[in-house]
Amino acid sequence: MSIITNINKLFDHRIRLGIMSILMVNEYADFKMLKELLGATDGNLASHTKALEKSEYLRVEKQFIGRKPNTRYSATKLGKAEFKKHIEALEKLIHKT
């Protein structure tokens, strides 16, 4: 049963899983990069980043590049740890059956 508890409900969505995957291997990713890689709409992506931000899985930095506002994201230590646990749980589930 302990395996099931490691499956994180927060990651139970394609976009959220995608955001975390990208942030595991990249120090930063900005909104545009996430959008292009995941093929999500602005609103959709924003709501998912908000959810992950709320649980402190990712950090948001707003800055200006020239005159354009730019939002970039990075994974927190907690987010990375939770993501790893989630992946391990997924792998165990696959191997078990």
Place this chain on the structure above:
Amino acid sequence: MSNKDYLKDITEIKNLMNKSSRFISLSGLSGIMAGIYALIGAGTTFWLVTNYSSGTLRLDGWVFRTVLFILFMVAFLSVVTGIFLTTRKAKKNGEKIWDTSSKRLIINFLIPLIAGGLYVLIILSHGKFGQTGGLMLIFYGLALINASKYSIGDIKYLGFIQITLGLIAALYPGLGFWLWVIGFGLMHIVYGIWMYIKYDRK
């Protein structure tokens, strides 16, 4: 969620990790072309030096300047062909040619390459050119290994080969020219064909 969905999740995670951190549209064909340019350049150089410079290369003559020009042309044509073929392949893959991953790849490739290039130019200006072949091989190898973290991982093996050849050239400066031919000519062609078979042909 069923087992199949979990598997799909894992595959998607792997895909995204690769796509977001590596630029994988490098064309194998451009490696083959770079090798051919290098062989043509080396052939012309060899012919020039044996016929017009009595087998040795002096630093002040027109032969030497022509050789430098050939070297520059080989590099220039290789880069242009590389950009052209890679752009074509990226388009086919639906990958952007100029994004975070390709920028990162180019920056990391250029750091050892520019440092090495300047070093070679400096020692050439001091009149010591016996080691240039080996140095070019070593720095090019380091550039490839550095870049391999941001592209197809396989290019690091080409990097190791170039460094090995470069070190051999340092031990036997007389062989420098031939090791350069093997490294930049032959190995590019062999490697390009291997990459072409592995990634391009479907």
